Amino acid sequence: MKLKVCGMKYQDNIKAVAALQPDYLGFIFYEKSARNFDIDSIPNISEAIIKTGVFVNETIDNIMDNISKFKFKAVQLHGNESPEFCRELKEVFKTNNPNKTLEIIKVFSIKNDFNFEGLKPYEVVCDYFLFDTKGPLPGGNGYTFDWNILKSYPSTKPFFLSGGIGLEEVEKLNEFIQSEASKYCYAIDVNSQFEDAPGLKNSDKLKAFKTHKFLSAQDVQKS
Numbered sequence: 001m002k003l004k005v006c007g008m009k010y011q012d013n014i015k016a017v018a019a020l021q022p023d024y025l026g027f028i029f030y031e032k033s034a035r036n037f038d039i040d041s042i043p044n045i046s047e048a049i050i051k052t053g054v055f056v057n058e059t060i061d062n063i064m065d066n067i068s069k070f071k072f073k074a075v076q077l078h079g080n081e082s083p084e085f086c087r088e089l090k091e092v093f094k095t096n097n098p099n100k101t102l103e104i105i106k107v108f109s110i111k112n113d114f115n116f117e118g119l120k121p122y123e124v125v126c127d128y129f130l131f132d133t134k135g136p137l138p139g140g141n142g143y144t145f146d147w148n149i150l151k152s153y154p155s156t157k158p159f160f161l162s163g164g165i166g167l168e169e170v171e172k173l174n175e176f177i178q179s180e181a182s183k184y185c186y187a188i189d190v191n192s193q194f195e196d197a198p199g200l201k202n203s204d205k206l207k208a209f210k211t212h213k214f215l216s217a218q219d220v221q222k223s
């Protein structure tokens with residue numbers, strides 16, 4: 001199971017968290033967020049960590065500018081981006097970077113129920129889905145949704161599990177990962193529950209979380 005740490009903001013903190021070797025590090029570009037990444041540069045971190053730009057209903061031009069500026073290898077689309085938008089973003093990226101690939105992670109927010117039919121048009125235009133909790137904010141609401149809803153997940157597209165995950169969820173996560181609902185769960189995404197202040201992650205808490213490897217039945221078979 002991969003780990004994505006999202007909502008990074010401070011240079012020294014980015015280096016400290018990168019030293020823990022998460023698989024993905026996320027940077028949020030949303031002015032209304034306390035985690036908005038309004039800094040000019042990201043310090044040098046391991047190439048193995050997939051730097052991810054998080055956008056909410058942003059224009060393709062702005063997303064592309066930030067991809068070039070910060071060398072993002074993935075984007076997380078956290079608004080109402082259409083399948084056509086995802087397709088166009090992939091095409092524009094390919095045209096400008098013929099030898100590179102861009103991972104597109106499309107976010108869907110879940111409250112009490114979810115209509116999985118809505119995923120279908122996105123299947124061919126994005127690489128991963130991310131399931132977050134629906135709340136008053138586009139993201140970073142800080143609480144979990146009922147993961148049992150994912151028992152009805154009809155797709156084989158790998159997904160990120162997100163929304164309010166913290167150290168308190170370790171036991172629940174272990175149960176989830178052993179269940180059928182997690183069959184296509186590719187990564188766990190954490191954010192506000194590992195912070196001392198918005199955008200400032202607590203390395204000790206992350207280290208403690210990382211010691212739980214969250215191996216699924218499939219992972220165990222593979223190893």
Ligand SMILES: O=C(O)c1ccccc1N[C@@H]1O[C@H](COP(=O)(O)O)[C@@H](O)[C@H]1O
Pocket residue numbers: 006007026028030033034035054056078132138139140141142143162163164165189190191192193
């Ligand atoms: O965290 C934010 O402020 C934010 C703002 C706009 C879009 C996304 C945002 N965060 C993303 O929300 C999920 C879940 O966060 P949490 O665990 O509930 O705090 C995560 O992917 C963040 O990237």
